[in-house]
Amino acid sequence: MTTTDAEANVAPEVRLFLARVRRELADLDPEVLSDITDGLEADFTELVEERGPDALGDPVEYAKELRAAAGIPAGVPARRGFGEQVDGFLDAGHARFDVAVAKLGELLRTDLGPVVAWLRPLWWIVRAWVAVWLVSAVFSWTMSSAPSVVLLIVAVVVSMFIGAGRVWPGGERGTLARVVLLVLNAFAAFVLFMTWATGVLGSSMDYDRGWTDGYNEANGGYGAPIEEQAGIYSDGKWVSNIYPYDASGKPLTGVQLFDQEGEPIDVVTQPDCTSTTAVPLPPLAVDELDTAEVACTDGMTGEALQPRIFYPWSNGAAQLYNVFPLPSRVQPGTALDPNAFADGNEDAPAIQEPPLATVPKVSLPGVSTSAPSASPSASSSASAGTADRP
Numbered sequence: 001m002t003t004t005d006a007e008a009n010v011a012p013e014v015r016l017f018l019a020r021v022r023r024e025l026a027d028l029d030p031e032v033l034s035d036i037t038d039g040l041e042a043d044f045t046e047l048v049e050e051r052g053p054d055a056l057g058d059p060v061e062y063a064k065e066l067r068a069a070a071g072i073p074a075g076v077p078a079r080r081g082f083g084e085q086v087d088g089f090l091d092a093g094h095a096r097f098d099v100a101v102a103k104l105g106e107l108l109r110t111d112l113g114p115v116v117a118w119l120r121p122l123w124w125i126v127r128a129w130v131a132v133w134l135v136s137a138v139f140s141w142t143m144s145s146a147p148s149v150v151l152l153i154v155a156v157v158v159s160m161f162i163g164a165g166r167v168w169p170g171g172e173r174g175t176l177a178r179v180v181l182l183v184l185n186a187f188a189a190f191v192l193f194m195t196w197a198t199g200v201l202g203s204s205m206d207y208d209r210g211w212t213d214g215y216n217e218a219n220g221g222y223g224a225p226i227e228e229q230a231g232i233y234s235d236g237k238w239v240s241n242i243y244p245y246d247a248s249g250k251p252l253t254g255v256q257l258f259d260q261e262g263e264p265i266d267v268v269t270q271p272d273c274t275s276t277t278a279v280p281l282p283p284l285a286v287d288e289l290d291t292a293e294v295a296c297t298d299g300m301t302g303e304a305l306q307p308r309i310f311y312p313w314s315n316g317a318a319q320l321y322n323v324f325p326l327p328s329r330v331q332p333g334t335a336l337d338p339n340a341f342a343d344g345n346e347d348a349p350a351i352q353e354p355p356l357a358t359v360p361k362v363s364l365p366g367v368s369t370s371a372p373s374a375s376p377s378a379s380s381s382a383s384a385g386t387a388d389r390p
Contacts, residue, residue, distance in 0.1 A: 012099040013053040014044040017062075019091040024063035028072070036066050086175050090182070124163040127188040128155035134191065140302065232267045240272045241310070242324040243354040247369035249361045251354040254313070256323050264322035271295045271307030271334050281305040284332060292332040306330050311340060311349040325351045 018040055025033055047055050056062075105112040132152045133143065141148045161167040168177070232239040244255040257265040273296035275281040284292060284304040296305040310326045312319035327349035329340070341348050363369070 012102040013048055013056065014041055015094070016092065016096060016099050017044065017056045017059050019094075020059035021063045021066070023092065024060055025066065028070075032070060036070050086179065090178055121160065121163065123185075124159045125156050126192065127185060128152065128159035130188040130191050131155050131159075133195075140300075142300070145300075232265065239267050240274060240308075241326050241328070241352070242267060243356075244324055245354075245356075245359045247362050249359040251356075251358075253325065253351065254323055256320070258322065264320065266321045268310050268312075268321045268326065271309055272328070273297075273305065273307055275305065281308065281330060288332045293334055295334050306332050307334060309334060309336065309349075311336060325354070327351050 018037065021040075022033065022037060025037070028036075044056060101112050101116055129152065132148055132155050135141075135151060136143055136145070136148045139147075143149075143152075158167065162181075242257070244252045244257075246252055259265055273281070275296075275298075281296060282305065283298075284294065284306055294304045295307045297303065298305055308328050308330050310321070310328045312321050312326070313323035314320060328351075329347060329349040331337070331347075339345070
């Protein structure tokens, strides 16, 4: 059963009343039922406008009157099939919804009919988005990826045509089609609600934890809370390296950092899975997959990547991770190679170029700035605040 343009102007109370009347007459031949009930919508709508909803009376009694007028004896057992019962239930539910909307409009002193009519196509778009979101989740696509965007456009068009009755199940919707659409709509609404509820709950938990939870750079391969990882975090993101600059704005090399208690500041949490467009991490070779531990993966494709491993400076006796910038290299495994700095090793760990060539000069009244005793690219320094690289 499809709501036509003429039916759209029928008062909700009348729809509910006639749905109950037709349910009482469901045993009649469809042609007979149509003959004795067609045109009642307009009559009863006019009646309600003049005398109010109470003028409709009892739908059961009115159905008996229609039986008598059609020459059908009262008390004939209804021969209603399962499909007819389901149709009657759906019609009654639709009518009750219309009545509830009308009553809400009366409380708000406005006509909510145009609002409902506007929300209907909006819902068609939302349910298409939910369907594409589920498909994208199955195939590990992002909603901004090309397949998801194309699929979303197609899904919106199909959903709009289904809602308008242009394609399946078409204008004349049978019982099965109505039930299928109802189940699909209810499922889409459930997924949408759970997505919203999960987001609200997750935001609340993140707020309660403060900065105790955080995530590394996009596609970094880490998802563990901050309290489970060592190192330093800035704005919720793991700091993998530090590039100091002097007061004149020039980059420094070999700067030792300590906190307010004299403890060395260690930013290293191995490995670094950060991959950017400018410096992408190479994939693990096929022969390396069996021997090397897969520490980093591509967030889009799931491909195993080689991690970036940081190597410490040394003071002759101890390895130091609080000397910056830290040397690093990309390698298949996560273990430190004791021969990484051997003479002739072309793949030795190196200090990457600083993110900024220079920064603005700084000054502080009454404070003299110290000058570095070596160039920024030097690998060793004898001044206080520097250390030798291994």
